Amino acid sequence: MNNSINYNWYPGHMTKARRMMEENVKLVDLVIEIVDARCIQSSENPDIDKLAKNKARLLLLNKADLADPNKTNAWVAEFKKRGIEAIPLTAKNKVKKKDIDAAVECACAEIIARNKARGISGKKIRAMIAGIPNVGKSTFINSYVRRTATKTGNKPGVTKGKQWITFGDKIELLDTPGILWPRFDNQITGQHLAFIGSMNDQVINIEELAFDLIGFLMKFYPGTFEKRYEVKESYTEEELTDDYGQEIKPALAVMQAIAKKRGCMRRGGDYDYDKVSKLILEDFRSGRLGRISLEIPKAAIDRFEIEEK
Numbered sequence: 628m629n630n631s632i633n634y635n636w637y638p639g640h641m642t643k644a645r646r647m648m649e650e651n652v653k654l655v656d657l658v659i660e661i662v663d664a665r666c667i668q669s670s671e672n673p674d675i676d677k678l679a680k681n682k683a684r685l686l687l688l689n690k691a692d693l694a695d696p697n698k699t700n701a702w703v704a705e706f707k708k709r710g711i712e713a714i715p716l717t718a719k720n721k722v723k724k725k726d727i728d729a730a731v732e733c734a735c736a737e738i739i740a741r742n743k744a745r746g747i748s749g750k751k752i753r754a755m756i757a758g759i760p761n762v763g764k765s766t767f768i769n770s771y772v773r774r775t776a777t778k779t780g781n782k783p784g785v786t787k788g789k790q791w792i793t794f795g796d797k798i799e800l801l802d803t804p805g806i807l808w809p810r811f812d813n814q815i816t817g818q819h820l821a822f823i824g825s826m827n828d829q830v831i832n833i834e835e836l837a838f839d840l841i842g843f844l845m846k847f848y849p850g851t852f853e854k855r856y857e858v859k860e861s862y863t864e865e866e867l868t869d870d871y872g873q874e875i876k877p878a879l880a881v882m883q884a885i886a887k888k889r890g891c892m893r894r895g896g897d898y899d900y901d902k903v904s905k906l907i908l909e910d911f912r913s914g915r916l917g918r919i920s921l922e923i924p925k926a927a928i929d930r931f932e933i934e935e936k
C-alpha cells in the first residue's frame with residue numbers, strides 16, 4: 628500500500644477541547660465515548676483511559692450500519708475482555724432506548740451497587756458523550772436523547788452554565804458533547820480516518836487516497852469493485868502495461884476501469900482521476916460498496932485470516 632500521503636495534521640483548537648473535556652469529566656460518573664465502527668482503533672481517543680480515569684465507561688460503536696457486522700462483533704467481544712462495555716449503534720436510525728439504558732446500567736454496575744449499599748436510591752447517573760469529530764455525537768443526542776429529554780440548567784454543585792438533559796429516570800446527560808482529538812501517531816490511523824471522511828479532503832491528495840482505498844479493498848474485500856462497477860479486479864501482466872511500456876499497479880488498472888465505466892474521462896481520452904477518486908470515496912463512505920470495516924482487534928486476526936498490517 629502506498630503511504631506517501633502525510634496525514635499527520637491536526638487543528639490547533641484541540642487544546643481548547645482538551646481543557647473543556649478535563650473540566651467536564653470531573654462532573655460525571657460515566658463517560659460515553661462514541662467511535663466509528665468501521666475503524667474503532669483509529670477513531671478512539673488515545674488519551675481516554677487517562678482522561679476518564681476512575682470513571683465508568685461505555686463505548687458506542689456507531690455507524691454500525693456501514694461496518695462489517697462480524698468485525699463489529701469481534702470488537703464487542705474484545706472490549707468485554709478488556710472490561711469495557713461496548714455496543715454497536717446506528718444513531719442515524721431510531722435508537723432503542725432500552726438497549727442504551729441496559730448498557731449504561733452494566734457500565735455503572737459498581738456505582739449503582741455502591742449507592743444501594745449506602746442506602747441511596749433513585750440517584751441519577753451523570754454522564755457525558757465524547758468522541759472525535761464526525762463520529763455521530765450530535766446525531767446520537769438528537770435522535771435519541773432529545774425525544775424524551777427535558778433540559779435542566781445550573782444545578783447546585785455543578786459549574787454554572789452547564790446544561791443537563793434528563794431522560795428516563797436513570798441518566799442525566801451533559802448537553803454538550805466533549806470533542807476529542809484523534810490519534811495521530813501513525814500513518815495508517817490517518818489514512819483510515821481519511822478513508823471514512825473524518826479528515827478534511829482539502830488537505831489530502833484525493834487521488835492517492837482513492838488509490839490506497841482500492842488497494843485495501845482488493846486485498847481485504849475482494850470482489851467489491853466487480854460487484855459495484857462490474858470491472859475486473861485481476862489483470863494479466865500485459866494488461867498491467869501502459870501504452871509507454873510502463874508497468875501499472877492493479878489498483879490503478881481498477882481505477883481506470885471504473886473511470887471508463889462511469890464516464891470519468893476528459894476530452895481527448897485522458898482519465899479524470901479527480902472525478903473517479905471522488906466517486907469511489909463517496910461510494911465507500913456512504914456504504915454503497917458494502918458493509919466494510921478497516922480494522923479488527925489484534926486478537927481476532929487469525930479468525931479473519933488477515934495478516935497484521
Ligand code: G4P
Nearest residue numbers: 689690691692716717718719760761762763764765766767
Ligand atoms: P459529530 O457530532 O460527532 O461531529 O457527528 P455528527 O452527529 O455531526 O455526524 C456526522 C455525520 O455522520 C453526519 O453526516 C451524520 O448524519 C452521520 N451519521 C451519524 N450517525 C450515523 C449512523 O449511525 N450511520 C450513518 N450511516 N451515518 C451516521 P453528514 O453527511 O455530515 O450530515 P447529514 O447530511 O447526514 O446530516
